[in-house]
């Protein structure tokens with residue numbers, strides 16, 4: 315935490331009982347690509363150790379919001395973010411935030427598995443060299459991360475084989491293991507199973523449920539069954555606005571808003 319930003323900001327935070335559960339808080343967040351107002355006045359609380367699913371039709375701003383949580387939008391020249399987005403009380407949008415340290419705490423896995431063209435072992439250890447981890451600890455971290463990503467048993471005898479020889483589902487779990495090696499607090503998943511077959515998808519879903527014991531998970535998904543199977547709460551986005559956030563069972567059975575009802579019943583999207 316201290317590496318992230320100014321100590322003063324942390325000291326000023328006196329958590330109340332409710333705040334102790336909060337890990338991320340968006341307050342009137344707006345995201346623009348040039349003139350395109352892609353995310354509008356978004357306010358949302360995310361609790362520790364929950365799985366929050368972001369759903370909504372294509373182009374409604376889910377991935378844009380997800381990427382803002384670990385400042386991936388910084389890499390897009392036309393992107394601009396306003397408002398307040400805080401992680402354990404620290405404003406992530408502040409220029410003083412160390413983005414490398416932030417991305418260690420808030421890791422991200424993308425839709426298409428993107429292992430490096432290196433060995434399984436090197437994929438996991440790649441990020442460790444940037445974070446002062448002692449080399450003699452690497453093998454333990456490799457095993458631990460692969461165990462947590464439910465991949466260890468499948469690869470323990472071929473750690474030095476190319477990651478590109480793994481199946482698509484194994485590559486995606488390897489990317490999750492690579493993120494876990496950096497000991498994050500939050501894991502952002504952008505449609506992590508959309509390129510996978512049903513068996514590999516089921517493994518990734520089981521893994522998400524396992525991960526929430528230790529991490530907070532925010533997942534963008536087009537698959538409403540997936541959202542209802544894995545998430546504790548679901549946020550429905552439409553046209554750049556957050557329409558509704560509710561416990562998943564409520565949102566899918568008795569949503570508060572007509573637009574949510576129309577979307578989940580397949581009337582648009």
Ligand SMILES: Nc1ncnc2c1ncn2[C@@H]1O[C@H](COP(=O)(O)OP(=O)(O)OP(=O)(O)O)[C@@H](O)[C@H]1O
Pocket residue numbers: 347350352370371372373374375376377378379390392536
């Ligand atoms: N890199 C980018 N540069 C410019 N505009 C972008 C960029 N990424 C997204 N947008 C625009 O921002 C808006 C929201 O897109 P975003 O990808 O966040 O939606 P989404 O809900 O995640 O959609 P999908 O489900 O199709 O991935 C769209 O109008 C899109 O065209």
